[in-house]
Amino acid sequence: MDFSVLQKQRSLYIPELPPSLQGSNVQVEFGEVPTVADQLDAQSIHRSFPLTYGQPLVHFVTSLNKAGHDTHSKKEQRQPIRVGVVFCGRQSPGGHNIICGLYDAIKSHNPMSTLIGFCGGTEGLFAQKTLEITEAIVATYRNQGGYDMLGRTKDQIRTGEQVNAALTACKALKLDGLVIIGGVTSNTDAAQLAETFAEAKCTTKVVGVPVTYYGDLKNQFVEANVGFDTICKVNSQLISNICTDALSAEKYYYFIRLMGRRASHVTLECALQAHPNMVILGEEVASSKLTLYDITKRICDAVQDRAEQGKNHGVILLPEGLIECIPEVYALLQEIHVLLKDGVSVDKISAQLSPWAAALFESMPPFIKKQLLLSPDSDESAQLSQIETEKLIAQLVEKEMEARTKSGAYKGKKFNAICHFFGYQARGSLPSKFDCDYAYVLGHVSHHLLAAGVNGYMATVTNLKDDVSKWQCGGAPFTAMMTVKRYLRGLGSSVIGKPSIHPVAVDLKGKPYKLLLRDSERFLMDDLYANSGPIQYEGPGSNSKSMCLSVEDQDYMGRVKELQAYIDKVRKIVKPGCSQEVLKAALSSMASIIEVLSLMTPATKDHVA
Amino acid sequence: MDFSVLQKQRSLYIPELPPSLQGSNVQVEFGEVPTVADQLDAQSIHRSFPLTYGQPLVHFVTSLNKAGHDTHSKKEQRQPIRVGVVFCGRQSPGGHNIICGLYDAIKSHNPMSTLIGFCGGTEGLFAQKTLEITEAIVATYRNQGGYDMLGRTKDQIRTGEQVNAALTACKALKLDGLVIIGGVTSNTDAAQLAETFAEAKCTTKVVGVPVTYYGDLKNQFVEANVGFDTICKVNSQLISNICTDALSAEKYYYFIRLMGRRASHVTLECALQAHPNMVILGEEVASSKLTLYDITKRICDAVQDRAEQGKNHGVILLPEGLIECIPEVYALLQEIHVLLKDGVSVDKISAQLSPWAAALFESMPPFIKKQLLLSPDSDESAQLSQIETEKLIAQLVEKEMEARTKSGAYKGKKFNAICHFFGYQARGSLPSKFDCDYAYVLGHVSHHLLAAGVNGYMATVTNLKDDVSKWQCGGAPFTAMMTVKRYLRGLGSSVIGKPSIHPVAVDLKGKPYKLLLRDSERFLMDDLYANSGPIQYEGPGSNSKSMCLSVEDQDYMGRVKELQAYIDKVRKIVKPGCSQEVLKAALSSMASIIEVLSLMTPATKDHVA
Structure with a gap:
C-alpha cells in the first residue's frame, strides 16, 4: 500500500474512549439476566444452549475511585493473556479498528499479552494460519x-468438522479468548462455538462484535453495526x-439498486440522506403483497404525475433484496431453488416449473431468466447482487409507458x-x-469482556446517538438475541428452526420509516x-451519524419547530365568527399536529409547551 | 433542493481571488499576438476567421497604485453592462461557480449591471428563454x-439557423457580452459565433470558459478544465x-471502465491517484497499434505472473475511449457508421460489412454487437458510454485463461x-x-475580458499548480488554440478539415504518463x-490538486530524494578493488540516475548538487 495524504x-x-473505559480500573458489573424477545422461544434456546443460556448482562462502569488512585494502590498483578481474532x-x-482497539486494550492490560490474527478468515482459523499482531502492523491499519x-x-464455523477444527486451534494456540468479527450468521456461529467450548471445558472464551454494513444485526442490545454508517454515506x-445530474x-x-441483502436498511438510510424521488423497500412490498405489476404501475403513475408538472427526470432507489420480496417472484425462486437442489440442470428447469411459475418465468427478459437460475447463496437466499432487478423494473416501466403513450393515457415526453x-x-x-x-470502542469492550472471563457474549455500545462521553459499554449473551423461526407445513403442523440471531428487516412502524413516509410525497x-x-x-459534517441512529434528535428538533408553526397557524386563523373555509383549514392543521405528535416519543412531547 | 450540513x-x-483581480482597479495589458501550434494551419485559420484571428493575448496585472487610492481618485463612472451566460x-x-464569479464581478463593476442566464442550454439561447440572475439565485448555487x-x-451552436438565432437573441436582449461555458466543441462554436458577431457588427462580445471534466481542452494557454479535478477525485x-476490496x-x-470520451486523461489521473495494478490507455493502444488479442494477452500474462506470486486479485482500469483506439475495432466501427449513415437498417449491417470486418463482428459477444451498432454521437465518435468494453475484455481474458488452464500453461486459481x-x-x-x-476566478476573468471589450477569447488562468496568490489571469483568442486536421484520401490527395479547437489526447511523452510508466511494474x-x-x-487533503497538474512539484520533490539516494548508494559501494558484482550493481544504479534525470525539467536539475 502507498498512503495518500489523507x-x-x-x-x-x-x-476517544467513553469514560467507563478510560484509565486502568475498568469496573465490571453484572446486571440482570435478559429475557429473549419472544418468550415462546426461551425453552428451545435453552435446550440448544444449556451452558451459555441464562447469563446476565455485563456493564462497564466508571470506577468511583478513579483519578490518580492507581499509582497509590498496589497495582494488581495482571496475567498476560492470549487472544485470537478473526474476520x-x-x-x-x-473492521480494522476493532483489531486496533483490541490490541491497544490488551497491551495496556499487560504489555506481555499477545494478539493473534487468523489469516484468511475462518479458513485460517481452522488451518491455524496465524499472524502475531504487533504495533507496526496495527499502525498501518488504524482507521x-x-x-x-x-x-x-469462507464465512462459516458451522459443520462439526469446522467447529472441531476451531476448538483444536484455540487449544493448540492456548488462547484465553477468541474475538469473532462479523454479522448475523457469524455471530450465530460464534454462539455455537461458545457453547461447544464450554461443553468441552476449553478455556477459550468467545466474544462477537456486530460488524456488517447491511445494518441488519439489530436488537434490544445492539443499536448499530460497524460499517453501515460509511456504506450509507458513500x-x-x-x-x-x-x-x-437528473436535475x-x-x-x-x-x-x-443498492446492496443490503434481504433487509432494506441501507436503502432506507440512503433515502433519508439523499431525498430521491422514490424508494421501494422490500419490506413494504412484502407487507403489502405488491406484485411486479403493482410496482410497475406505481412507478408509471409517478412518472405521469411528474410529467404533468413538466418534470421528465427522477431518481428511484431499489434494494437488492426487493426481488425476493415480490410474492410471485419469491414463489418462482423457491421452485427454482428446490429444482436446483434436486440436481435438475439449468436448461431443464423451465420445463419442470409449475404452470403458473413457468408462465411468470417465460414472461421475463432473457438476462433476468439467466440470473434467476443462479444457485442460491450460502444463506439460501438468491444471489441478490447478481440479479439486475433495477433493469427488470426499468424495462417493465418503459414498456408500460409506451403502452400508455399509445393509448393516449400518457402525453408526456x-x-x-x-x-x-x-x-x-x-x-x-x-x-x-x-x-x-464505534469499532475502536468495540475492540476495547471485547478485551474487557474477555478480561472479565465471560463466554458467549457480544460486545455492545449503546446510546450511540450521543457523544462518545455518553456511550455505555457492556456485553449481552448471544443467546438473548436469538429467535426461533417456525415454518408451517400444512394442516397445522410446523417445523421449528434452529435458534439463531436472525437478520432484522426494516421496521415499518419505526421512526426512520415514518420519517420517510412523512416526506415521501414531497x-x-x-x-x-x-x-x-x-x-x-x-469541519462541518465530520461528526454526522446515520439518520436511522440520530432520528430521535432529528425528530425532536424538527418536530418541535413544526408543531409550533402549526399551533401558531391555528391560533392566527381561528377567530370568533370565522368562515367555514377558515375552520376547515384550521382542522387540517390540527390533523397535522396530531400526526406530528404521534411520531414523537414521550420524552420529546414534554418539550412542547 | 434540501441542503445538507455540508x-x-x-x-x-x-x-480567494488572485492579486491581479483584487480591488476595483484591475489593469488590462495587451501582450503579443500568439502563434498557433502548427504554422501550417495559420493561413487556413486566418481565412476562416478573418476578423478574430491575429488578436493579442490579454493579461490582467496587479495595479501599481492599488491600496486605498480608489477612494481618493475620482472614481471612474462605469456604465452598467448586460451579460448573458449559457451552459x-x-x-x-x-460550472455554477463560473456564474457566481461572473455575477460578483459584474455587480462590483456596477451594481446596475445585469446578468442573464439562458435556461436549458443553447436551446434556451435560441428561444430567448431567460432568467435574470439575482443574489438570491447565486446564493443557492455557490460551490x-x-x-x-x-x-x-443540446450542445450546439453550429448550423446557420442556430448561429442566427443566437445573434437575434443577443441583439434583442442588448447584450454587451455572452459567456459560453463548455468544452472543445462549445468553444469552437463560440469562436464561430464571435466571428459572425464581428462580421454582423453586433456589439455583443463572446467569451468562452474551459469547462469539461474530460480534461481534453488543453493547449499552450489552458492548463486545466473545470470539473476534471472533482471527477478524478470521486x-x-x-x-x-x-x-x-480486491486486497x-x-x-x-x-x-x-472510466468516462472521458476519446482521450484517456481521467483514466491516467485516476491511475496516478489510486495505483491500480494495470491501466490500458487508449493512446498507448493507438500508438502501439495493439489489437484486441494483444490487449487480452497482456492482461492474461499479468494475471499469470501475479498468480505465481500467490496473488489472485487485481484492478484494471480502461478508458471508455479504448474501444475506438483498437485498430481493427476502429475500422469495423467506421464501416458500421458509414452504413448507418447510408440508412442501412441495423439488422442488415452485418451482411454488408467487408469480409474482414464481418469476421471480427461475428466473433463478438451478442451484447457488444448490439452496442457497436448504435448510431454515433454528435461528434461522430461511437456512443462510448454505451459500449461495455470492460465486459468484452473481461470475457476475452476469461476465455484465454480457460484455454491456458486446459493447456497446462496456467496452473493458478x-x-x-x-x-x-x-x-x-x-x-x-x-x-x-x-x-x-478555479471556476470562480474564471468567472471573474470572463467579466474582465468583456469589460476590456475583447471578442473571441477564452478566459485563462495559469500557474494553477501554485497558490491562488500566484495564479496569472488573462485571455487568449480562440483562434490561437485551433488546429486543422488533414485526412489522407489515397494517392497523396488530402482533405483539410475546418479549423477547430480539437480534443487533446494524453501526451505519451508528457510527465504524467512517464510517472505512470516509471511505477507501472511496481x-x-x-x-x-x-x-x-x-x-x-x-484539513489534510483539502488543498490537493490533480496529479497531472502538480506533477512538476511531485517530480521535483520525489526526484531529488530519489537521485540523492541513488548517488549515495553508488558512493558507498564503488571502492577501489571492488568486485565485478558490485560494479554491476553500481552500473544499474547509475542507469537509474540517468533515467530519473531524463524525467526532470531543466529547472529541477539545477537543484541537484
Whole structure:
C-alpha cells in the first residue's frame, strides 16, 4: 500500500474512549439476566444452549475511585493473556479498528499479552494460519478501510468438522479468548462455538462484535453495526450526485439498486440522506403483497404525475433484496431453488416449473431468466447482487409507458431510464469518523469482556446517538438475541428452526420509516434532493451519524419547530365568527399536529409547551 | 433542493481571488499576438476567421497604485453592462461557480449591471428563454454541483439557423457580452459565433470558459478544465475502495471502465491517484497499434505472473475511449457508421460489412454487437458510454485463461472478473475546493475580458499548480488554440478539415504518463494501492490538486530524494578493488540516475548538487 495524504493523517487519529473505559480500573458489573424477545422461544434456546443460556448482562462502569488512585494502590498483578481474532464475512469499513482497539486494550492490560490474527478468515482459523499482531502492523491499519490486514475467505464455523477444527486451534494456540468479527450468521456461529467450548471445558472464551454494513444485526442490545454508517454515506453521496445530474439534464429516470441483502436498511438510510424521488423497500412490498405489476404501475403513475408538472427526470432507489420480496417472484425462486437442489440442470428447469411459475418465468427478459437460475447463496437466499432487478423494473416501466403513450393515457415526453447498481464501490472505503470510533470502542469492550472471563457474549455500545462521553459499554449473551423461526407445513403442523440471531428487516412502524413516509410525497414531486457530500474528517459534517441512529434528535428538533408553526397557524386563523373555509383549514392543521405528535416519543412531547 | 450540513457550509465559502483581480482597479495589458501550434494551419485559420484571428493575448496585472487610492481618485463612472451566460454540454462540477464569479464581478463593476442566464442550454439561447440572475439565485448555487441553476439541453451552436438565432437573441436582449461555458466543441462554436458577431457588427462580445471534466481542452494557454479535478477525485476514491476490496477478498479481478470520451486523461489521473495494478490507455493502444488479442494477452500474462506470486486479485482500469483506439475495432466501427449513415437498417449491417470486418463482428459477444451498432454521437465518435468494453475484455481474458488452464500453461486459481463502469456517479458531485476556486476566478476573468471589450477569447488562468496568490489571469483568442486536421484520401490527395479547437489526447511523452510508466511494474506486482479518500473541504487533503497538474512539484520533490539516494548508494559501494558484482550493481544504479534525470525539467536539475 502507498498512503495518500489523507490516509497518513487518518492513521494518526486516535478515537476517544467513553469514560467507563478510560484509565486502568475498568469496573465490571453484572446486571440482570435478559429475557429473549419472544418468550415462546426461551425453552428451545435453552435446550440448544444449556451452558451459555441464562447469563446476565455485563456493564462497564466508571470506577468511583478513579483519578490518580492507581499509582497509590498496589497495582494488581495482571496475567498476560492470549487472544485470537478473526474476520468473518464481507468486509465492512471499520473492521480494522476493532483489531486496533483490541490490541491497544490488551497491551495496556499487560504489555506481555499477545494478539493473534487468523489469516484468511475462518479458513485460517481452522488451518491455524496465524499472524502475531504487533504495533507496526496495527499502525498501518488504524482507521483504514478493508480487511486486508488479515483477509477473509469462507464465512462459516458451522459443520462439526469446522467447529472441531476451531476448538483444536484455540487449544493448540492456548488462547484465553477468541474475538469473532462479523454479522448475523457469524455471530450465530460464534454462539455455537461458545457453547461447544464450554461443553468441552476449553478455556477459550468467545466474544462477537456486530460488524456488517447491511445494518441488519439489530436488537434490544445492539443499536448499530460497524460499517453501515460509511456504506450509507458513500452510497448517499453517489445517489445525490445522480440526483443533481437528473436535475441538470432533465431527461432521464435513474433506477439505482443498492446492496443490503434481504433487509432494506441501507436503502432506507440512503433515502433519508439523499431525498430521491422514490424508494421501494422490500419490506413494504412484502407487507403489502405488491406484485411486479403493482410496482410497475406505481412507478408509471409517478412518472405521469411528474410529467404533468413538466418534470421528465427522477431518481428511484431499489434494494437488492426487493426481488425476493415480490410474492410471485419469491414463489418462482423457491421452485427454482428446490429444482436446483434436486440436481435438475439449468436448461431443464423451465420445463419442470409449475404452470403458473413457468408462465411468470417465460414472461421475463432473457438476462433476468439467466440470473434467476443462479444457485442460491450460502444463506439460501438468491444471489441478490447478481440479479439486475433495477433493469427488470426499468424495462417493465418503459414498456408500460409506451403502452400508455399509445393509448393516449400518457402525453408526456419519452421515458428514458438509466440503471445503476451500487455494490462494491463503497465496501473498501475509508471508514467514517463514527465507524472508526464505534469499532475502536468495540475492540476495547471485547478485551474487557474477555478480561472479565465471560463466554458467549457480544460486545455492545449503546446510546450511540450521543457523544462518545455518553456511550455505555457492556456485553449481552448471544443467546438473548436469538429467535426461533417456525415454518408451517400444512394442516397445522410446523417445523421449528434452529435458534439463531436472525437478520432484522426494516421496521415499518419505526421512526426512520415514518420519517420517510412523512416526506415521501414531497420527495416525489418537489425534487428536494440533498447532497450530504463526501465523508468529511474535519469541519462541518465530520461528526454526522446515520439518520436511522440520530432520528430521535432529528425528530425532536424538527418536530418541535413544526408543531409550533402549526399551533401558531391555528391560533392566527381561528377567530370568533370565522368562515367555514377558515375552520376547515384550521382542522387540517390540527390533523397535522396530531400526526406530528404521534411520531414523537414521550420524552420529546414534554418539550412542547 | 434540501441542503445538507455540508452543502450549507459550502454555500458560505467565498473563493480567494488572485492579486491581479483584487480591488476595483484591475489593469488590462495587451501582450503579443500568439502563434498557433502548427504554422501550417495559420493561413487556413486566418481565412476562416478573418476578423478574430491575429488578436493579442490579454493579461490582467496587479495595479501599481492599488491600496486605498480608489477612494481618493475620482472614481471612474462605469456604465452598467448586460451579460448573458449559457451552459453548453455535459455538466461539470464547478460550472455554477463560473456564474457566481461572473455575477460578483459584474455587480462590483456596477451594481446596475445585469446578468442573464439562458435556461436549458443553447436551446434556451435560441428561444430567448431567460432568467435574470439575482443574489438570491447565486446564493443557492455557490460551490454546489450540477448545472441545475439553468439546466442544459443540446450542445450546439453550429448550423446557420442556430448561429442566427443566437445573434437575434443577443441583439434583442442588448447584450454587451455572452459567456459560453463548455468544452472543445462549445468553444469552437463560440469562436464561430464571435466571428459572425464581428462580421454582423453586433456589439455583443463572446467569451468562452474551459469547462469539461474530460480534461481534453488543453493547449499552450489552458492548463486545466473545470470539473476534471472533482471527477478524478470521486472516481479515484471509488477505484481505491475497489482496490482495498480486491486486497481483502483476494479472489476477484475488477475491470473498471472510466468516462472521458476519446482521450484517456481521467483514466491516467485516476491511475496516478489510486495505483491500480494495470491501466490500458487508449493512446498507448493507438500508438502501439495493439489489437484486441494483444490487449487480452497482456492482461492474461499479468494475471499469470501475479498468480505465481500467490496473488489472485487485481484492478484494471480502461478508458471508455479504448474501444475506438483498437485498430481493427476502429475500422469495423467506421464501416458500421458509414452504413448507418447510408440508412442501412441495423439488422442488415452485418451482411454488408467487408469480409474482414464481418469476421471480427461475428466473433463478438451478442451484447457488444448490439452496442457497436448504435448510431454515433454528435461528434461522430461511437456512443462510448454505451459500449461495455470492460465486459468484452473481461470475457476475452476469461476465455484465454480457460484455454491456458486446459493447456497446462496456467496452473493458478480460477480467474474471476467483476466489471464496473464509473460514469454518471461523479458528474453531479459537490465540486472540490480546487474546482470551486478555479471556476470562480474564471468567472471573474470572463467579466474582465468583456469589460476590456475583447471578442473571441477564452478566459485563462495559469500557474494553477501554485497558490491562488500566484495564479496569472488573462485571455487568449480562440483562434490561437485551433488546429486543422488533414485526412489522407489515397494517392497523396488530402482533405483539410475546418479549423477547430480539437480534443487533446494524453501526451505519451508528457510527465504524467512517464510517472505512470516509471511505477507501472511496481503497481502491477506489488499492490501499492493508495486511497486518496473522499474529497475533503477542511484539513489534510483539502488543498490537493490533480496529479497531472502538480506533477512538476511531485517530480521535483520525489526526484531529488530519489537521485540523492541513488548517488549515495553508488558512493558507498564503488571502492577501489571492488568486485565485478558490485560494479554491476553500481552500473544499474547509475542507469537509474540517468533515467530519473531524463524525467526532470531543466529547472529541477539545477537543484541537484
